Amino acid sequence: MEELVEExxxxxxxxxxxxxxxxEDIDADAPLFGSGLGLDSIDALELIVLIxxxxxxxxxxxxxxxxxxxxxxxxxxxxxENRTK
Amino acid sequence: MNRKKxxxxxxEQISMQQPLSEExxxxxxxxxxxxxxAVNPVFRDYLPANEARRxxxxxxxxxxxxxxxxxxxxxxxxxxxxxxxxxxxxxxxxRFLDAMVENGEQTLSPTFFMQSTHNTVGSALGIxxxxxxxxxxxxxxxxxxxxxxxxxxxxxxxxxxxTTLVGGHDEMVESYFDLLRKTGYVGQPGMVPCSEVAMSxxxxxxxxxxxxxxxxxxxxxxxxxxxxxxxxxxxxxxxAGMERAAVxxxxxxxxxxxxxxxxxxxxxxxxFPDVPLLRYKHLFGxxxxxxxxxxxxxxxxxxxxxxxxxxxxxxxxxxxxxxSGLLLINQMKGREYAFTLLRRP
Amino acid sequence: xxxxxLVTGAGIVSAIGIGKEETLASLLAGRTGIRPxxxxxxxxxxxxxxxxxxxxxxxxxxxxxxADPGLTRTALMGRxxxxxxxxxxxxxxxxxxxxxxxxATTVGGMDRREAFHAQEKSCDRQHAMIAVHNCGDSTExxxxxxGEFASLSTVSTACSSATNAIITGANMLxxxxxxxxxxxGSESLSLFHLNGFNTLMILDQQPCRPFxxxxxxxxxxxxxxxxxxxxxxxxxxxxxxxxxxLSGYGNACDAFHQTAxxxxxxxxxxxxxxxxxxxGLKPADIQYVNAHGTGTPNNDESETHALRRVFGSELPPxxxxxxxxxxxxxxxxxxxxxxxxxxxxxxxxxxNMNWTxxxxxxxxxxxxxxxxxxxxxxxxLSNAFxxxxxxxxxxLSKCDCQP
Numbered sequence: 001m002e003e004l005v006e007e008x009x010x011x012x013x014x015x016x017x018x019x020x021x022x023x024e025d026i027d028a029d030a031p032l033f034g035s036g037l038g039l040d041s042i043d044a045l046e047l048i049v050l051i052x053x054x055x056x057x058x059x060x061x062x063x064x065x066x067x068x069x070x071x072x073x074x075x076x077x078x079x080x081e082n083r084t085k
Numbered sequence: 086m087n088r089k090k091x092x093x094x095x096x097e098q099i100s101m102q103q104p105l106s107e108e109x110x111x112x113x114x115x116x117x118x119x120x121x122x123a124v125n126p127v128f129r130d131y132l133p134a135n136e137a138r139r140x141x142x143x144x145x146x147x148x149x150x151x152x153x154x155x156x157x158x159x160x161x162x163x164x165x166x167x168x169x170x171x172x173x174x175x176x177x178x179x180r181f182l183d184a185m186v187e188n189g190e191q192t193l194s195p196t197f198f199m200q201s202t203h204n205t206v207g208s209a210l211g212i213x214x215x216x217x218x219x220x221x222x223x224x225x226x227x228x229x230x231x232x233x234x235x236x237x238x239x240x241x242x243x244x245x246x247x248t249t250l251v252g253g254h255d256e257m258v259e260s261y262f263d264l265l266r267k268t269g270y271v272g273q274p275g276m277v278p279c280s281e282v283a284m285s286x287x288x289x290x291x292x293x294x295x296x297x298x299x300x301x302x303x304x305x306x307x308x309x310x311x312x313x314x315x316x317x318x319x320x321x322x323x324x325a326g327m328e329r330a331a332v333x334x335x336x337x338x339x340x341x342x343x344x345x346x347x348x349x350x351x352x353x354x355x356x357f358p359d360v361p362l363l364r365y366k367h368l369f370g371x372x373x374x375x376x377x378x379x380x381x382x383x384x385x386x387x388x389x390x391x392x393x394x395x396x397x398x399x400x401x402x403x404x405x406x407x408x409s410g411l412l413l414i415n416q417m418k419g420r421e422y423a424f425t426l427l428r429r430p
Numbered sequence: 431x432x433x434x435x436l437v438t439g440a441g442i443v444s445a446i447g448i449g450k451e452e453t454l455a456s457l458l459a460g461r462t463g464i465r466p467x468x469x470x471x472x473x474x475x476x477x478x479x480x481x482x483x484x485x486x487x488x489x490x491x492x493x494x495x496x497a498d499p500g501l502t503r504t505a506l507m508g509r510x511x512x513x514x515x516x517x518x519x520x521x522x523x524x525x526x527x528x529x530x531x532x533x534a535t536t537v538g539g540m541d542r543r544e545a546f547h548a549q550e551k552s553c554d555r556q557h558a559m560i561a562v563h564n565c566g567d568s569t570e571x572x573x574x575x576x577g578e579f580a581s582l583s584t585v586s587t588a589c590s591s592a593t594n595a596i597i598t599g600a601n602m603l604x605x606x607x608x609x610x611x612x613x614x615g616s617e618s619l620s621l622f623h624l625n626g627f628n629t630l631m632i633l634d635q636q637p638c639r640p641f642x643x644x645x646x647x648x649x650x651x652x653x654x655x656x657x658x659x660x661x662x663x664x665x666x667x668x669x670x671x672x673x674x675x676l677s678g679y680g681n682a683c684d685a686f687h688q689t690a691x692x693x694x695x696x697x698x699x700x701x702x703x704x705x706x707x708x709x710g711l712k713p714a715d716i717q718y719v720n721a722h723g724t725g726t727p728n729n730d731e732s733e734t735h736a737l738r739r740v741f742g743s744e745l746p747p748x749x750x751x752x753x754x755x756x757x758x759x760x761x762x763x764x765x766x767x768x769x770x771x772x773x774x775x776x777x778x779x780x781x782n783m784n785w786t787x788x789x790x791x792x793x794x795x796x797x798x799x800x801x802x803x804x805x806x807x808x809x810x811l812s813n814a815f816x817x818x819x820x821x822x823x824x825x826l827s828k829c830d831c832q833p
Contacts (some may be wrong), residue, residue, distance in 0.1 A: 020132050034778075087472075126760075171566065173563060181625075185621060198626030198627075199626075199817065204587040220683035226567065227566075265562055305581045306580065
């Protein structure tokens, strides 16, 4: 799981072009949206694409995204349970 | 309708010359390559990384030139924002298209798509500056900028705005340059390089000491005869209350391509055979909205009331000690013409 | 507004018909054009769309032009609609030298480019010409079928493009730069923007339900429409019969987000408010609003809020005809303006299809009633809101000189 969390942090930084941020800067329990990293609805859509591309998970309902992407740890848990790649 | 006087108050550029600077007037950079990207400023100095992370070059450049012009003029919210761009966020458009074809319409990036509509640049300016006024984007090849200038002029004439931020912006990527080269538009032997454009200017109806110049007239026409062009320029001069003799020089978009240059020379020779001819594309390259940089350059020449020697078209011997009025001619495919008349205030 | 701006010609093509007559018949019959995908070949073929019911080849035959791989679907539809408008206004041949064309598109020739994109790296000059077809080329391709216009322009502000083209044309008349302008837009479906909207997850897998509590997104459509605008002096000189007046318009920026509208619909409110003030009208003077009404959760919520800010508790009848045509993006402003004209001329309220349940605090739009009683429409408001918050509104009014 730790490996997946690290992998995810790097993927989030790359996909969302968070130039000034390193994996060490991201608290795996902190909220990704609103406060914390302060991501927005477009970022949520990019993360939906990310989990499909890398882990083969198709999230059909965008309203579920805030739940699934609550924090890096929550995201990692969801991926571990649902990945097909 | 009684015409108001309209002024270009300030203008900033990012191009293949030094960005946000008039250094090109004394020490211009010269290039041999057929494609030259713009020289970027340090974007971080103007835009927080978090806000700029989603933006391609064209958008960052448009924002920086706009923010600088607004700062230069002490303007928080222009009344209107009008933008000209022919290809919009070309980089992101190409990436989305490539990915769509490669991935079989799966797992595509929303960020690339949402910036592929041509108005993203203009609307980003509205969003960033929180400006609720009139906001429109024109996208019509090589006259995209002049159409924006014309609309800005109309907003000021009708009183819908007292200040208007006008811009001409276009970027280039290698793969698209290759296509344009195949069509013969750029990359031909003897031509200036293909380059990139970012130019923002603030137009205002208020006169003042800090104005670069007056926008005395702007007109566009399609498939005109020489008689049509003569009549149009006569009308433009009359409306501006200018005699023909007040046009001190004519600036054209010659770029080393024989067909392109021929169009310009025919018109310049017919309209104003005896005045100095100026050129700007050897400084700023060729691109659909590069006439925005020509307009910016002309405004600077009028403000400084001097013409660097390297801006003269060597085909004519005439030179100019003092500038009163300057006519810019822009044309597209020998069919669509734009005429911009600038005057020292 | 000082000088009246008259509409003397209109042309339209969309999923509900080729030309005004077919369009009118569909609206009166409650017959929508949202259908399974037929002409566009996408992996996402389950998405309902509003396609013009003609293939490119059929459109070329109809226009009497030779088959040409460079002729785009946007240009073909544009030509059909522009032809109808010019014919009604009695404008052709040399007369076009005094007419300024302001068209709108975003997609332009992308349909042709994406079909051959895989072969681009090794393509020849002719293919390269097709690949670099830009918005301005699109307008030129539409225009050249008819002759030489005084000037050509192209507006591109996403879903408010055609409305803004009409506004630019009107401003040219007001500023004395033209006596006659023809304005509108054309946009064909493309894989590019179908997939683009799909990645934004705002497409409904079912026919769209504007203003319904359970709405789930928009259906993309395609089409073209143009209207001829001229000064009263010009119409009189030419003996052109006015159909209605453009009595007001507004353009404002929401300045909120690139793909979402603000909660309080600031840009939309300002655009509508500006249009009313220009027309010298009170909100109570409006008899019908053709809403932008895409069917997305965000737009309909935001637009409802903006409508309430303008009209208070006295909302006139409102409907979204995107439930008939789909969202025709850059052409929607002019397509919906022509629909408004048909409504005024034939005295009916276009319906908002597929609506059953109100949103919280939502509006109750006009629902379809066969053989409804005639509706006297003197002033009609039409909204168009583009990505990036480019929000525009038009008011069309009965001509004083109409019988």
